[in-house]
Amino acid sequence: MRRSAAKTAFRPTLAEVARLAKVSPATVSRALNNPNIVAEETNRRIQEAVRQTGYVPNLLAGGLASSRSRLVAIIVPVLARSVFNEMIEAMTEELMAARYQVMLSLSGHQDEHLPAIVDSVLARRPEGIILTGMVTDPLLRERLVSTGATIIETRHLPGEPIQHVIGFSHHAVGVAVAQAFHELGRRMPLIVAPDTVRSLERQNGFTKEMARLGVRRVSTITMPMPSSVGQGRAALAEFLDNGGKADCVMCGADWQAHGVIIEAQRRGIRIPEDLAVFGFGNTDFAESMEPSLSSVNIDGRQIGVAAAQILVERSPGPPTFRDVGFSLIRRESA
Amino acid sequence: MRRSAAKTAFRPTLAEVARLAKVSPATVSRALNNPNIVAEETNRRIQEAVRQTGYVPNLLAGGLASSRSRLVAIIVPVLARSVFNEMIEAMTEELMAARYQVMLSLSGHQDEHLPAIVDSVLARRPEGIILTGMVTDPLLRERLVSTGATIIETRHLPGEPIQHVIGFSHHAVGVAVAQAFHELGRRMPLIVAPDTVRSLERQNGFTKEMARLGVRRVSTITMPMPSSVGQGRAALAEFLDNGGKADCVMCGADWQAHGVIIEAQRRGIRIPEDLAVFGFGNTDFAESMEPSLSSVNIDGRQIGVAAAQILVERSPGPPTFRDVGFSLIRRESA
DNA sequence: CTGAAAGCGCTTACAG
DNA sequence: CTGAAAGCGCTTACAG
Numbered sequence: 001m002r003r004s005a006a007k008t009a010f011r012p013t014l015a016e017v018a019r020l021a022k023v024s025p026a027t028v029s030r031a032l033n034n035p036n037i038v039a040e041e042t043n044r045r046i047q048e049a050v051r052q053t054g055y056v057p058n059l060l061a062g063g064l065a066s067s068r069s070r071l072v073a074i075i076v077p078v079l080a081r082s083v084f085n086e087m088i089e090a091m092t093e094e095l096m097a098a099r100y101q102v103m104l105s106l107s108g109h110q111d112e113h114l115p116a117i118v119d120s121v122l123a124r125r126p127e128g129i130i131l132t133g134m135v136t137d138p139l140l141r142e143r144l145v146s147t148g149a150t151i152i153e154t155r156h157l158p159g160e161p162i163q164h165v166i167g168f169s170h171h172a173v174g175v176a177v178a179q180a181f182h183e184l185g186r187r188m189p190l191i192v193a194p195d196t197v198r199s200l201e202r203q204n205g206f207t208k209e210m211a212r213l214g215v216r217r218v219s220t221i222t223m224p225m226p227s228s229v230g231q232g233r234a235a236l237a238e239f240l241d242n243g244g245k246a247d248c249v250m251c252g253a254d255w256q257a258h259g260v261i262i263e264a265q266r267r268g269i270r271i272p273e274d275l276a277v278f279g280f281g282n283t284d285f286a287e288s289m290e291p292s293l294s295s296v297n298i299d300g301r302q303i304g305v306a307a308a309q310i311l312v313e314r315s316p317g318p319p320t321f322r323d324v325g326f327s328l329i330r331r332e333s334a
Numbered sequence: 335m336r337r338s339a340a341k342t343a344f345r346p347t348l349a350e351v352a353r354l355a356k357v358s359p360a361t362v363s364r365a366l367n368n369p370n371i372v373a374e375e376t377n378r379r380i381q382e383a384v385r386q387t388g389y390v391p392n393l394l395a396g397g398l399a400s401s402r403s404r405l406v407a408i409i410v411p412v413l414a415r416s417v418f419n420e421m422i423e424a425m426t427e428e429l430m431a432a433r434y435q436v437m438l439s440l441s442g443h444q445d446e447h448l449p450a451i452v453d454s455v456l457a458r459r460p461e462g463i464i465l466t467g468m469v470t471d472p473l474l475r476e477r478l479v480s481t482g483a484t485i486i487e488t489r490h491l492p493g494e495p496i497q498h499v500i501g502f503s504h505h506a507v508g509v510a511v512a513q514a515f516h517e518l519g520r521r522m523p524l525i526v527a528p529d530t531v532r533s534l535e536r537q538n539g540f541t542k543e544m545a546r547l548g549v550r551r552v553s554t555i556t557m558p559m560p561s562s563v564g565q566g567r568a569a570l571a572e573f574l575d576n577g578g579k580a581d582c583v584m585c586g587a588d589w590q591a592h593g594v595i596i597e598a599q600r601r602g603i604r605i606p607e608d609l610a611v612f613g614f615g616n617t618d619f620a621e622s623m624e625p626s627l628s629s630v631n632i633d634g635r636q637i638g639v640a641a642a643q644i645l646v647e648r649s650p651g652p653p654t655f656r657d658v659g660f661s662l663i664r665r666e667s668a
Numbered sequence: 669c670t671g672a673a674a675g676c677g678c679t680t681a682c683a684g
Numbered sequence: 685c686t687g688a689a690a691g692c693g694c695t696t697a698c699a700g
Contacts, residue, residue, distance in 0.1 A: 024688075066680080080419040105435075123396075124435070230619070360673095
């Protein structure tokens with residue numbers, strides 16, 4: 001029993017639309033969700049009633065009744081300088097077209113909000129959950145799978161997938177960059193990178209490949225998230241001021257690479273003659289810099305679109321495990 | 335009547351928690367939402383039952399029953415290179431602490447998805463809607479207010495607010511930058527800016543103030559959204575190649591300013607001696623550039639926190655209209 | 669401090 | 685193609 005507390009705003013319900021259109025609520029529901037099973041003339045009357053009342057369906061009620069929330073959650077660490085934006089925007093467009101809504105949740109630079117985020121996300125009963133980080137806590141993993149939501153891990157290739165995967169190998173990225181530097185004749189490599197799991201995978205790939213090619217010594221400067229231009233400058237400055245020597249540097253992000261180049265230029269170090277530089281992410285400014293920045297490109301749109309497809313099609317069968325790869329974009333800096 | 339279609343995932347309900355804890359569903363609801371009105375020992379039993387079952391409340395049902403969705407929608411054009419990220423992150427943190435969830439919606443570079451977005455947002459019955467763009471269509475405005483949700487327009491000072499406003503005057507920004515250039519003795523101003531309503535307000539302020547100071551001629555290069563480094567380069571190149579002359583340039587975004595500086599440097603134009611440059615947004619790379627970039631700083635965190643407060647407090651009374659101002663950050667470029 | 673019961677606004681299996 | 689009715693999983697006014 002409830003009292004209709006001072007109704008601030010009049011919100012027409014489906015029942016009122018039905019009354020106006022002189023049909024049952026059930027028929028209005030059908031007309032809205034599946035118009036082709038409703039008679040032409042009935043559809044018309046209902047459309048008119050919707051227009052007149054300004055009716056907006058209540059998806060809290062709809063989702064509860066149908067067990068279809070039409071909601072997809074995307075969990076990313078942060079927005080600023082995020083490498084995920086392209087994927088998010090592509091996925092959002094695809095899902096909007098299929099009448100889904102995406103709910104973006106921020107888990108924090110170190111995923112520090114993840115447990116709280118997962119609970120608040122699950123409370124909305126999303127049909128899909130897109131993960132951009134690694135979920136290692138077994139309790140959280142279990143909570144996620146028990147949901148019944150479609151889980152998609154993106155932008156890496158986990159050893160033990162939760163369910164679907166659309167990503168690429170960070171290890172392979174490191175290998176490819178090492179090879180590129182080696183072909184340029186570089187033998188004194190430096191790594192400037194954040195202390196994230198994925199960056200470490202790239203570093204491992206890089207270091208192992210360098211070793212295989214006969215270069216046993218790799219210098220590394222690790223920086224805390226978030227990566228920034230200033231951080232790249234600081235990293236190179238610290239390295240050089242301590243007597244470090246390098247003829248090539250793999251950065252964990254284009255931002256850092258940008259900073260490395262600025263700092264090098266200030267010191268009269270020529271790019272790429274004295275120092276070859278590779279970024280990561282192929283951020284839009286990479287091609288506009290002077291010198292332009294070589295970087296690793298990930299097709300975020302492709303990942304976003306593929307993820308959306310999995311969600312919309314809801315096809316049964318075994319989970320997807322898809323490596324979308326990456327490409328080295330060679331420009332002036334390496 | 336419904337058949338429980340092949341239940342893929344077991345989702346415990348509040349009723350099952352109640353059974354386990356040997357209390358009524360009503361009491362579980364109270365323990366979860368308002369624990370201090372429930373007996374200590376009862377709370378304990380319920381907590382234990384929640385733990386055992388892995389219960390996660392269904393906010394679709396909760397929101398429907400209580401007419402409190404605990405949802406706040408933020409509508410932004412796009413994510414990439416967005417000047418809103420700081421505000422979004424601050425607001426998200428504040429709202430999370432108050433048990434709200436934010437749902438981020440993308441309206442597109444030209445707000446082209448806005449009508450569709452508004453409907454899908456309203457369907458979730460958010461308690462608040464944060465607008466970052468202008469809503470001029472009277473029908474959309476009406477739809478928004480009729481909702482009963484708290485509406486907050488941010489980052490500008492509209493002449494006819496929908497409801498609450500937390501922003502600053504773009505016109506005043508233009509005036510301030512004009513004054514800064516004028517004090518530096520610059521008399522041949524150039525504007526490189528996107529074709530957005532807000533950028534136009536800054537341009538108007540700039541142009542009027544310049545005229546007041548005796549400088550009647552202002553060159554303008556207008557670029558389509560989104561702003562980028564490459565765009566800034568292209569704009570300056572086009573201007574100079576067509577014989578344009580300028581000794582200072584106000585840019586619509588730090589990205590563009592960055593590009594302007596790169597292009598100028600490539601042509602041997604000294605910054606700031608030959609060309610003073612002002613950006614907008616005080617993006618994090620501004621201080622790390624060489625030369626460092628002067629820019630206009632907006633305190634996004636402050637806007638985000640203030641908006642969250644309005645939503646959480648839900649205090650009645652007249653709507654807020656708050657000018658948070660801005661500040662010119664003077665660095666090497668101007 | 670707690671319970672029984674009505675109701676939130678939809679959807680859908682069933683029966684025509 | 686359409687309607688009557690049950691049910692989705694909660695909350696809350698009412699009554700103790």
